[in-house]
Amino acid sequence: xxxxxxxxxxxxxxxFKSIVDIGKKxxxxxxxxxxxxKAVTDGFEGAKAIGEKGLKGAWTAANKTAAELASxxxxxxxxxxxxxxxxxxxxxxxxxxxxxxxxxxxxKDIREAVRTGSLGDIATAAQSGIAAAKGAxxxxxxxxxxxVTVNKLSxxxxxxxxxxxxxxxxxxxxxxxxxxxAAMKSTFEGLTKGAVKGAATEAALLAAKEGGxxxxxxxxxxxxxxxxAAxxxGGKAAGEAALKAGAKAAAGGLGKAAARFAPGLNIxxxxxxxxxxxxxxxxxxxxxxxxxxxxxTAVGSIAAATNIPIVSQVGAAVSAVSGFIGSFx
Amino acid sequence: MSTRRYNPxxxxxxxxxxxxxxxxxxxxxxxxxxxxxxxxxxxxxxxxVTPVDLPNVRAPSTEDLEVTVPLxxxxxxxxxxxxxxELKRAHxxxxxxxxxxxxxxxxxxxxxxxxxxxxxxxAFSARFGLWLELAPQLTLxxxxxxxxxxxxxxxxEIELTIPADYPVEALRNKPARFxxxxxxxxxxxxxxxxxxxxxxAINKGKTLExxxxxxxxxxxxxxxxxxxxxxxxxxxxxxxxxxxxxxSRALIxxxxxxxxxxxxxxxxxxxxxxATEQQEALNAWLTDPLTRTDCERxxxxxxxxxxxxxxxxxxxxxxxxxELATISxxxxxxxxxxxxxxxxESKELTAQMxxxxxxxxxxxxxxxxxxxxxxxx
Numbered sequence: 001x002x003x004x005x006x007x008x009x010x011x012x013x014x015x016f017k018s019i020v021d022i023g024k025k026x027x028x029x030x031x032x033x034x035x036x037x038k039a040v041t042d043g044f045e046g047a048k049a050i051g052e053k054g055l056k057g058a059w060t061a062a063n064k065t066a067a068e069l070a071s072x073x074x075x076x077x078x079x080x081x082x083x084x085x086x087x088x089x090x091x092x093x094x095x096x097x098x099x100x101x102x103x104x105x106x107x108k109d110i111r112e113a114v115r116t117g118s119l120g121d122i123a124t125a126a127q128s129g130i131a132a133a134k135g136a137x138x139x140x141x142x143x144x145x146x147x148v149t150v151n152k153l154s155x156x157x158x159x160x161x162x163x164x165x166x167x168x169x170x171x172x173x174x175x176x177x178x179x180x181x182a183a184m185k186s187t188f189e190g191l192t193k194g195a196v197k198g199a200a201t202e203a204a205l206l207a208a209k210e211g212g213x214x215x216x217x218x219x220x221x222x223x224x225x226x227x228x229a230a231x232x233x234g235g236k237a238a239g240e241a242a243l244k245a246g247a248k249a250a251a252g253g254l255g256k257a258a259a260r261f262a263p264g265l266n267i268x269x270x271x272x273x274x275x276x277x278x279x280x281x282x283x284x285x286x287x288x289x290x291x292x293x294x295x296x297t298a299v300g301s302i303a304a305a306t307n308i309p310i311v312s313q314v315g316a317a318v319s320a321v322s323g324f325i326g327s328f329x
Numbered sequence: 330m331s332t333r334r335y336n337p338x339x340x341x342x343x344x345x346x347x348x349x350x351x352x353x354x355x356x357x358x359x360x361x362x363x364x365x366x367x368x369x370x371x372x373x374x375x376x377x378v379t380p381v382d383l384p385n386v387r388a389p390s391t392e393d394l395e396v397t398v399p400l401x402x403x404x405x406x407x408x409x410x411x412x413x414x415e416l417k418r419a420h421x422x423x424x425x426x427x428x429x430x431x432x433x434x435x436x437x438x439x440x441x442x443x444x445x446x447x448x449x450x451x452a453f454s455a456r457f458g459l460w461l462e463l464a465p466q467l468t469l470x471x472x473x474x475x476x477x478x479x480x481x482x483x484x485x486e487i488e489l490t491i492p493a494d495y496p497v498e499a500l501r502n503k504p505a506r507f508x509x510x511x512x513x514x515x516x517x518x519x520x521x522x523x524x525x526x527x528x529x530a531i532n533k534g535k536t537l538e539x540x541x542x543x544x545x546x547x548x549x550x551x552x553x554x555x556x557x558x559x560x561x562x563x564x565x566x567x568x569x570x571x572x573x574x575x576x577s578r579a580l581i582x583x584x585x586x587x588x589x590x591x592x593x594x595x596x597x598x599x600x601x602x603x604a605t606e607q608q609e610a611l612n613a614w615l616t617d618p619l620t621r622t623d624c625e626r627x628x629x630x631x632x633x634x635x636x637x638x639x640x641x642x643x644x645x646x647x648x649x650x651x652e653l654a655t656i657s658x659x660x661x662x663x664x665x666x667x668x669x670x671x672x673x674e675s676k677e678l679t680a681q682m683x684x685x686x687x688x689x690x691x692x693x694x695x696x697x698x699x700x701x702x703x704x705x706x
Contacts, residue, residue, distance in 0.1 A: 094490060096486070104443075105457070105484075105508050114486055216543055218404040221548070243693070266452070266453045288671040289678045292543060292672065298657075
């Protein structure tokens with residue numbers, strides 16, 4: 001059985017090497033200083049004090065020790081026990097400042113201050129009293145979010161594979177597939193398991209896990225899943241099976257364990273359509289037409305690799321489409 | 330190779346592109362409106378009407394189209410536990426926190442975020458209205474912990490070091506700063522694992538063992554769905570290879586630009602991002618390899634499917650559109666009556682849906698001609 005996967009290097013202007021190059025060019029400057037969280041009753045005052053009097057100006061008697069530790073960049077932070085979390089988190093977060101009542105993302109001065117890391121700039125921005133345009137901020141109505149979607153996994157695997165082939169032309173199929181899977185695994189493993197620490201500590205289930213009960217349950221699951229997929233009808237029904245599979249993936253089910261935040265990684269494209277569909281369906285103000293449209297967009301994106309702003313016309317001449325539309329009204 | 334021009338028009342009402350010829354004159358943006366848009370910078374360009382050259386593509390052969398879907402890894406124990414955790418959260422009692430109230434780990438929080446590294450905006454760090462379970466994030470340790478204890482309605486500046494094993498190599502071990510606006514929060518009170526009321530509510534069995542077996546069966550069904558879609562993707566990739574279609578860098582740029590406008594640009598403009606900031610955000614999308622590869626693939630698929638549609642004389646009928654829409658809508662809880670009503674609400678919306686349906690029709694057609702086998706089945 002011949003594999004449909006391209007055997008010749010695919011022209012692709014980007015490779016993993018280029019990711020590193022882009023990263024190297026982006027590293028300019030560095031931290032101008034560390035903003036440290038102080039347990040002051042008014043966080044704004046804390047930021048203001050940092051700007052006016054430097055780091056020590058924001059100390060209170062109770063926080064002096066914490067500040068002393070924080071002023072040493074190689075020392076461990078002890079923000080009143082806040083960051084004492086098992087698992088090596090200590091030392092990862094190097095600073096935290098609070099601007100009470102502000103909408104920081106919507107204030108340019110604050111954005112520029114955070115970009116440069118200048119404490120003085122942050123203090124100035126905080127003092128500037130610029131009213132954030134809260135009214136312009138879009139609100140997502142629904143609490144339902146979607147986890148990593150099927151299409152995202154498969155398309156990213158292929159993207160990683162293409163990039164690898166470009167970087168290492170002539171790599172054997174096995175090596176290519178393994179490298180692409182490793183790249184995809186490292187890309188998404190953290191995303192899909194982001195909040196699992198909470199799940200893994202359910203006491204009753206830990207016992208089941210340690211006792212091997214759950215392990216027995218999952219053995220052979222891939223083969224059973226493959227058999228289920230193979231049993232689905234081929235021929236004309238194959239398309240409907242794929243459409244239904246895509247629709248189920250798009251709907252997500254259960255409002256699965258939150259979306260993922262992964263700066264630098266574009267999970268927004270694949271997740272946006274499904275998240276938008278969920279939000280629109282849940283929005284009591286959305287019209288039925290908008291709901292149906294958002295759902296078809298989401299399913300099309302997953303089940304048929306659509307959602308393309310430019311080339312959205314697979315169909316025949318536009319004039320035929322116009323007549324077609326009229327038949328609904 | 331000859332080219333054709335395609336003039337999509339941005340429909341402000343539906344915030345999407347519709348075929349230009351189906352938009353009524355009253356909906357077309359005026360020249361004054363376009364000039365205004367162009368002055369807005371990159372977002373304006375993303376919204377403006379610009380003609381696009383599409384390559385002509387010869388429909389590839391669909392003879393002997395055979396693919397084999399590789400066997401995936403088995404489900405893991407953590408997969409089952411994660412789903413159980415989601416069930417608990419879904420059946421938990423929740424309470425909206427008041428403005429000024431402290432947030433706790435385990436809450437569902439809604440955030441607006443921006444991230445900066447090395448003096449530049451981190452690509453795709455601009456997220457607005459993002460709901461998260463506030464729990465330790467393996468990819469970004471410390472991020473959730475820094476938010477816990479803060480107050481609803483505040484804005485935070487979080488500085489942290491990106492871990493050495495972060496998925497994006499260029500960011501590893503780098504210091505980064507995030508602005509995080511805490512927009513909303515819900516206290517989540519999870520039920521007891523073995524409480525009879527909880528087990529009855531989730532309706533998957535009377536004991537935890539029964540529940541785990543039921544979850545495993547569900548996940549296997551979902552895995553089968555994934556394999557079905559992977560088979561479809563392999564068929565589409567095979568067709569792209571046969572057609573040997575090439576799309577220009579400029580076309581991919583335009584595709585990415587318009588996607589950026591839809592998914593990110595609009596939100597940035599609402600937050601007062603000036604042209605320089607917008608361009609920085611857009612450049613991050615334009616230079617992201619996976620984004621470009623994904624957009625290139627979708628462009629190629631659409632072009633190939635269009636050629637096949639024309640060669641094989643496929644025809645979308647109103648009944649077929651309604652059928653495809655009904656199948657798509659069912660998992661979202663929308664009924665056939667909802668679909669019937671929705672298709673008759675607005676000509677522009679229906680035209681958009683019809684375009685997607687044409688694409689789905691073409692995919693259904695090529696899958697009917699393909700042989701998909703599953704390794705390990």
